[in-house]
Amino acid sequence: MKPPKFEYHAPTTLDEAVAALGRYGGDAKVLAGGQSLMPLLNFRLARPAALVDLNRVASLAYIREQDGQVRFGAMTRQRTIEFSPVVAQHLPLLKEATRWVGHLPIRTRGTIGGSIAHADPSAEYPAVLAALEGEVVARGAKGDRVIRAADLFQTYLTTNLAPDEILTEVRLPAMPAGVGYALEEFARRHGDFAIVGIAAMVVREGQRCTMARLATAGAGPVPVRLRAAEEILERDGLGEAAIDAAARKATELVDPDADIHASADYRRHLAGVLTKRALTRAIGVARG
Amino acid sequence: MVTVRLKVNGVAHEGRCEPRKLLVDFIREDLGLTGTHVGCEHGICGACTIMFNGEAARSCIMLAVQADGAELGTVEGLMRDGKLHPLQEAFREHHGLQCGFCTPGMLITALDLLRTNPSPSDREIREGISAVLCRCTGYQGIVNAVRAAAPILASGR
Ligand SMILES: Cc1cc2nc3c(=O)[nH]c(=O)nc-3n(C[C@@H](O)[C@H](O)[C@H](O)COP(=O)(O)OP(=O)(O)OC[C@H]3O[C@@H](n4cnc5c(N)ncnc54)[C@H](O)[C@@H]3O)c2cc1C
Ligand code: FES
Numbered sequence: 198m199k200p201p202k203f204e205y206h207a208p209t210t211l212d213e214a215v216a217a218l219g220r221y222g223g224d225a226k227v228l229a230g231g232q233s234l235m236p237l238l239n240f241r242l243a244r245p246a247a248l249v250d251l252n253r254v255a256s257l258a259y260i261r262e263q264d265g266q267v268r269f270g271a272m273t274r275q276r277t278i279e280f281s282p283v284v285a286q287h288l289p290l291l292k293e294a295t296r297w298v299g300h301l302p303i304r305t306r307g308t309i310g311g312s313i314a315h316a317d318p319s320a321e322y323p324a325v326l327a328a329l330e331g332e333v334v335a336r337g338a339k340g341d342r343v344i345r346a347a348d349l350f351q352t353y354l355t356t357n358l359a360p361d362e363i364l365t366e367v368r369l370p371a372m373p374a375g376v377g378y379a380l381e382e383f384a385r386r387h388g389d390f391a392i393v394g395i396a397a398m399v400v401r402e403g404q405r406c407t408m409a410r411l412a413t414a415g416a417g418p419v420p421v422r423l424r425a426a427e428e429i430l431e432r433d434g435l436g437e438a439a440i441d442a443a444a445r446k447a448t449e450l451v452d453p454d455a456d457i458h459a460s461a462d463y464r465r466h467l468a469g470v471l472t473k474r475a476l477t478r479a480i481g482v483a484r485g
Numbered sequence: 486m487v488t489v490r491l492k493v494n495g496v497a498h499e500g501r502c503e504p505r506k507l508l509v510d511f512i513r514e515d516l517g518l519t520g521t522h523v524g525c526e527h528g529i530c531g532a533c534t535i536m537f538n539g540e541a542a543r544s545c546i547m548l549a550v551q552a553d554g555a556e557l558g559t560v561e562g563l564m565r566d567g568k569l570h571p572l573q574e575a576f577r578e579h580h581g582l583q584c585g586f587c588t589p590g591m592l593i594t595a596l597d598l599l600r601t602n603p604s605p606s607d608r609e610i611r612e613g614i615s616a617v618l619c620r621c622t623g624y625q626g627i628v629n630a631v632r633a634a635a636p637i638l639a640s641g642r
């Protein structure tokens with residue numbers, strides 16, 4: 198089908214974009230990469246009065262290192278992230294996750310800000326944001342506010358961004374050198390949204406684990422940090438028994454729903470299997 | 486109505502359309518370039534894939550107005566001097582197409598793959614072309630064609 202009628206704004210500055218959005222009091226939508234919003238418009242599942250297109254706001258596309266973080270302008274394309282040397286060096290988990298986001302022609306347009314604002318429960322970037330304890334910056338009429346990953350995701354496709362706020366920046370702490378990481382996911386075809394995905398990060402000192410991070414995609418309405426499973430590794434180390442215990446714990450911590458793609462039980466099972474795979478691979482690449 | 490000025494395969498075009506006009510419809514209906522196909526209209530099938538400023542992208546989930554000022558490449562631009570592009574030649578040689586519906590999107594996608602990764606493994610070729618759905622070939626002929634074209638493109642024809 199074709200999109201319904203809308204008023205179209207293509208501001209060139211962030212201030213104009215915020216002002217344009219504010220004028221519609223919640224009836225306008227931000228258009229970023231369009232890789233999720235345009236299908237909704239084409240199917241008329243979304244019928245906003247207006248679109249505020251950010252694609253001409255040049256100041257929203259950058260990758261910058263600052264204060265031990267890598268900061269991304271919201272309009273930074275997933276494709277740019279995939280090939281960025283800064284990302285390869287400091288955020289290898291994000292680079293790995295990017296290869297799972299749709300396909301190269303999708304990543305040409307899709308943005309980091311759009312993926313996080315859209316908050317699809319199966320999307321990879323929200324899981325990485327949760328695993329790395331990142332944060333985002335939102336700009337509204339009242340100015341900027343910083344939102345931590347743990348506070349951002351509310352439920353399916355819902356963040357705590359207000360309708361008149363624009364997500365402007367994504368901040369991810371640089372991963373420590375020698376860190377182990379992996380993103381494992383299961384989908385029926387490459388490029389499909391994950392049925393379940395697990396992002397893992399471990400910092401090791403010999404067989405000891407000084408930090409473990411585990412976050413899910415597709416195992417509930419929002420990304421879930423598997424803190425109790427992380428604690429098992431931080432307490433018991435990185436041996437096989439601890440990995441198995443963490444994987445078992447993962448199946449208890451998630452509360453997935455059933456949909457046409459998979460039953461809740463199957464998703465729960467996958468959470469355990471993928472946790473084990475992700476940890477095993479992460480520990481294999483960790484140095485220290 | 487908005488005015489859209491852009492280049493397609495190096496040729497300047499101008500048109501007027503509603504802001505809600507999809508880029509693929511603008512290319513096909515307003516510019517008359519029907520080589521680019523349209524299938525699913527929601528980004529899944531890849532038939533509408535074009536080059537947008539040198540990078541493959543779906544033209545069914547982009548607005549024509551967003552392409553104002555852009556340089557597009559479509560399947561019509563692949564031939565040079567009446568001769569098929571080496572990638573097209575490889576598709577013909579290796580049975581990379583049957584009905585041809587997916588082929589324009591498949592060619593553009595494969596071209597983008599080979600530009601970013603000039604000597605892909607079979608696994609990487611499969612991952613790359615998984616961006617486009619083909620109901621006819623079973624994909625093996627397409628994989629063979631892309632593999633065969635890779636060294637030819639890498640050597641600059
Ligand atoms: C075939 C296909 C396969 C895909 N597979 C995957 C996959 O495997 N994994 C995955 O994670 N994604 C996948 N996606 C979706 C992904 O590509 C999108 O890029 C992403 O979900 C949305 O990003 P976008 O920049 O395209 O945002 P848009 O589609 O433009 O916007 C999405 C939503 O977020 C809002 N929004 C966007 N940017 C902002 C902002 N800066 N501030 C406030 N609100 C904003 C919009 O208003 C809209 O509601 C797929 C898409 C397609 C078409
Ligand atoms: S028509 Fe564009 S992806 Fe199917």
Ligand code: FES
Nearest residue numbers: 583585619620621
């Ligand atoms: S050749 Fe018929 S769809 Fe691919």
